[in-house]
Amino acid sequence: MEIQHFCHDEHPLVFNEEERGGPRCWACNEPILGPSYSCIKCERYYHHKSCAELPRELQHPLHPKHPLILFNEMNFFKDKKYSKCEVCKQYRGQYTYGCSLCNFNLHNKCASLPLTIESEVHEHPLTRIWRSMKFTCDLCGKEGNVPYLCVPCNFCIHKSCTSYPRSVKAIRHDHLLHLTYSSLEVHQSVSQFCQLCVQKVDTDYGFYYCLSCDFVVHLDCAMDKENREDINLMKLKDGEYSELENEDLELDESNDSATYIVKKIIVSGDGIEIAKEIKHFSHEHDLKLIDEVENNKKCDGCLRAILPPFYSCVKCSFFLHKSCIELPRKKRHPLHRHSLTLFPKAPCRSMLFWCDACGQLCNGFTYKCNKCDFDLDVQCSLILDILTHKGHEHCLRLSSTRYSQKCDSCNFERSQGFRCITCEFVLDFKCATLPLTARYKQHEHPFILSYAAEDDSGEYYCDICEEERDPKQWFYYCAYCNYPAHPECILGKYPNFKFGVSYTFDCHPHPLTMIHKTKDHHACHKCDGPCDEEFFYQCVSCNFNVHTYKPNCTSCDFESFQVFRCITCEFHYTLNMLHYRILQGRNNTGTPSLLAMLLNMIPKNIIVIFVKNKTQCIDSTTMQIMENQHVCNNEHSLVFNEDERRGILCWACREPVLGPSYSCIKCNKFHHHKSCAELPRELQHPLHPKHSLILFAEWKRVCDKEYSKCEVCKEFLEEYTYGCSHCNFNLHSKCATLPLTIETEVHDHPLTRIY
Known part of the structure; x- marks a missing residue:
């Protein structure tokens, strides 16, 4: 079944009874799962069946003077702001019914609301x-x-x-919250303030409420995805939290399991047993209890100045506060809906992370959510719902909002912080975790965190940078020397950072040490660019340097060490899967791209593969036409077809097959491009020289689990993958066989692949 649609004059839209890919509808911008229309020639213009069959003209009771004509906002207002709907008062890029004479517009959803x-x-x-x-x-x-x-x-x-539900579950409360719009049900106490954003609630209108705990929440705060617990309310009765109880049970068991093993115990004079030597999960060597003061040393857990009692490694410069030793492996925090797991280093290539509470770069312990990309440093993880701080006379409550709140200590705006119910004072996590005392270089006295101007002179400067200070902002002060300074000047640009820490990476056989930038020139041995950022990794044995970050793609700013690079002029081009489609003249929706980068200089019959760390080019025209027993099908052989024209998707790369191919003629499936069918079963790749990579069908290996992430494009894709089972290292077949050199219209010079 076909229809001619106004959105696409060139080709008809063809009916598909069951769309399962979930593309966005051109009319309403919602995912399509079910009956749909689309252009099969352009592989775009997807519509829900109901959206494709909307009448082109509509007589509407809100505008009886003239008929309303259906048009596409995205085509009609290419360079202007979208029109405002008279019902929802919002600007959206979707199909709209409009009267050009009266400038009257209704989004197609709003125009067809039920009576x-x-x-x-x-x-x-x-x-x-x-x-x-x-x-x-x-x-x-x-x-x-x-x-x-x-x-x-x-x-x-x-x-x-x-659309507000009758009940919701907030991550910061144990019970269900019920929709209420009667102030008679609310206790006249602090409940007049929302417990999530800590701002006043008008109880003359609707809000969510827990009667047992006198817990009040704004409607929007309760529905915010950052605050809402993902549970099935249809299966969950108030007070019966089977899923949550299971998770809490798992959490409790994890808390009880020690993060360290005691190797040696001593008994103090008062009979108390003290762990003198331990083995902590975060370090390969045993740690010994130290009672002496170590100057200018940082704890590897919380990255604060090390003070006794602490544990130290006698073999390397590794220190942990006794309190950091006792941190639980798992915990819950009111900022996040899932339980958090303690990692000694961020589980990513750089071993660095940005704390989602204070926004600072860290290389110490992190509490990380295994389901989400959420990290908390140790200091932020220790603060829960309520904060008492010397810098403010009242109790502060955790406030999480959709909009930014300005911190009264530093004037920086963040959505998360601590708010005072009494006087609207706001403190962000960064300032809430400032150390109360700090040392600065060779200064003989400690600096004390101060909250009010040191005098009434009217002139306030930092004695380190000699820049003017805002007297309303917090600062560090040495009263002995009358020496005020900005927190950034005392603590440095990266206070939650420890230099001199060594890590082991696949890119180099020796440990790499994180060092601070110097005046000397250092070139990165991975991308040849200068190591001119604040810090980078260096091998002290052989002067090997590498960036802590990945090179940025000149086209889209995507970061990756696997790039095409122009040796002449520092141009970088990263090949994630979006780029792969663009290189073939297609964008992410499968449509012809205006930025198509042609690879016509690369012969079509050349397949580039890596064998034993050497690049070999195999001319596919010299391969014999043969039946090929393949990894995807053990029952039958795949038979060669010289010219496949139906455009069936390849089982290996999920791209249409148009040309030479292999398939199973008995099953009438397992269609492959010739090049994909002839991929080597085993591969030695320069990105993973330790072990050979084995080709497998991703969909066949993972079944109902999540697909593996490719180390080049960082995408989870359902296609053939080269993988190392020992190291959980995976490369999509496309990414594993990228050519070493390409020519493209986006740059004047050839681009060379940097592994």
């Missing part, structure tokens, strides 16, 4: 009033102009507010 709906927010059916009239929503308290109305109750509500 009557049932909603969890009200016990009676709600009727749509198709008349523009100002009203105040009885749920959110904001103004609107086209309401849903319950006539018996005189209850008016926005369409968007009808």
Whole structure:
């Protein structure tokens, strides 16, 4: 079945009874899972069946003067702001019914709203009033102009507010929160403030509430994905938390399991047993308890100045506070919905991470979520919902909002911080975790964190950088020397950082040490670029240098060490899977790209593979036409077809097959490009010289689990992959066989692959 659609004049849109790829609909921008229309020639213009069959002209009760014509916002307003819908008052790039004479517009969803709906927010059916009239929503308290109305109750509500659920689960509360719009049910206490953002709640309108705990939350705060627990409310009754109990049980067991083994115990004079020597999970050597002060040393866990009692490694410069030794392996934190696991180093290539609470770069211990890319440094992980700080007289509560809050200590804006209910004082995590005392180079006295101007002179400067200071902001001060300074000047640009730490990487046989930038020139041995950032890795044995970060793609700013690079002019081009499609003249939606980078200089019949660390080129025209027993199908052989024209997707690379191919003629499937079918089963690759990589069918190996991540493009894709089972190292077949040199229209010179 085909239809001619106004969005695409060149080809008809063809009906597909069951779309499972989840592409975005061109009309409403929602994922498509079910009946759809699309252009099979262009591989785009996907529509839900209902969206594709929308009438082109509509007579609507909100605008009875003229008919409304359906148009595509994205085509009609290419260089201008999208039109404003008269119902939802929002600007969206989607199909819209509009009257050009009156500048009247309705999004197609808003134009086709049902007249009557049932909603969890009200016990009676709600009727749509198709008349523009100002009203105040009885749920959110904001103004609107086209309401849903319950006539018996005189209850008016926005369409968007009808979707609020009756109950939600917030990550910072143990019980379900119930939708309420009666202040009579609320205890007259601190409950007038939202417990998530710590700002006032107007209880004359709707809010979420826990009666048992007097816990009040704004509607929007409760629905924020950062605050909401992902649970099935249909299967969960209030007080019956089977899934949460299981997770908490697992958490408790993890907390009870020690992070260290005691090797030697001594008994103090008062009979207390003290662990004198231990083996901690974060370090390969035993650690001994030390009571002496170590000057200018940092704890490898929390990255604060080391003070007794602490544990030290006698073989290397590794220190841990006694409190850091006792950190639990798993814990929960109110900033995140999942449990967090303690890692001695960030589980990524650079071993560095940005703390999601204070926003600072760290290389110490991290509490990380295994499901999300969420990290907390040790100091931030220790602060929970309520904070008492010497810098403020009142108790501060954790506040997490969708918008930025300005910290009263540093004037920096963040969405997460601590707010005072009494006086609107805000403190972010960075300032909340500032050390109360600090040392600076050779200065003989400690600096004390100060919260008010040291005098009333009216002139305030930092004695280190000699720049002016804001007297309202916190600073460090030595009273003995009358010496004030910015926190950044005392602590440095990277206070949560320890230089001199060594790591082991695949790119070099010796340990690499993180060092601070010097005046000397250092070239990166991976990308040949200068190591001119604040810090980089260096091998002290052989003067090998490498960036801590990956080179940025000149085209899209994507980071990767696996790049095409122009030796002449420092141009970098990273090949993730989006780029791979662009190089073939296609963008991420499968459409012809205006930025198509042609690889016509590379012969079509050349397959580049790596064998024993050497690049070999195999001319595919010299290969014999033969039946090929293949990794994807052990039952039958794959038979060669000289010219496949149906465009069936290749089982190896998921691209259409048009040309020479292999397939199983008995099963009528397992179609492959000739080049994909003839990929070597085993590969020695320069990115992983330790072990051979074995070719496997990703979909066949993982079944219902998550696909493996490619070390080049960092994508999870359902295609053939070269993998090392010993190291969990994987390369998609496309990425493993990238050519060493390419020519492209985006740059004047040939680009060379840097491994």
